[in-house]
Amino acid sequence: MQTYALRLHPHQDLKRELDTFARTHDLEAACVLTCVGSLRRAVLRFANQSEASELEGKFEIVSLTGTLSKYGSHYHISISDGEGRTWGAHLLEGCQIYTTAEIVIAALPGVSFLRELDSATGYDELYIRIHPSTYPAL
Template sequence: MKVVPLRLQPGADLRRVMEAWIAEKEEQAGCVISAVGSLSVAQLRFAGATEATVIRGDLEILSLAGTLSPDGAHLHIAIADSSGAVIGGHLCAGSLVRTTAEMVIGLLPDWRFSRELDLATGHAELQIKAQPER
């Protein structure tokens, strides 16, 4: 595994930046090892929901987990508001960094992740393939 630190600036769209970043890499598979920082807007899709819920305010990133592939990401986030109340869900585009987002990303050169429609779930799900020897 190749480990890469990444820091996002205020106003960056957390999900979109991560998807654009992995799309530029030679490696075709990645995962979030750790993430901390803050958001001013969080767009979360809760379990079973079809649409994202918008949460605004001073929000702390408590954790971020998921997989990254050139054709998409699957990311879950837990955030706390200014009173310490915690909420989490599927991270959607439109989640904006407030002061910083500091991440450590693992790149997996021996693997290729992609997203393909799974007829059993009706969603684009993770497909895992070994990379051919280089």
């Protein structure tokens, strides 16, 4: 496993920067190990909702988890406000960094994370391809 560390700066878009990182570094399969930081704007899709919700304010990033590759990504985020109210949802483009985001990513050798339309869900879902030369026993 190879790890990467990056820091995002004020006004950068969290999802857009992660997706760009995956393409720029030609990542076949990776995951977010950890992320701490803050947002000034959050664009989220809450569970079982078809439309995005936008939150404006100062939010701490409590957690960020997800899979990413040059083929696509899927992230979930938890954020909290100054009174401790916490939201968890699907991360969308438009989440704007307030002060920083410190992120550690792990790349998985011998694996590709692809995205394919799943007729049961209607979404592009994760399709995992294991490269036999890396894992011949599988």
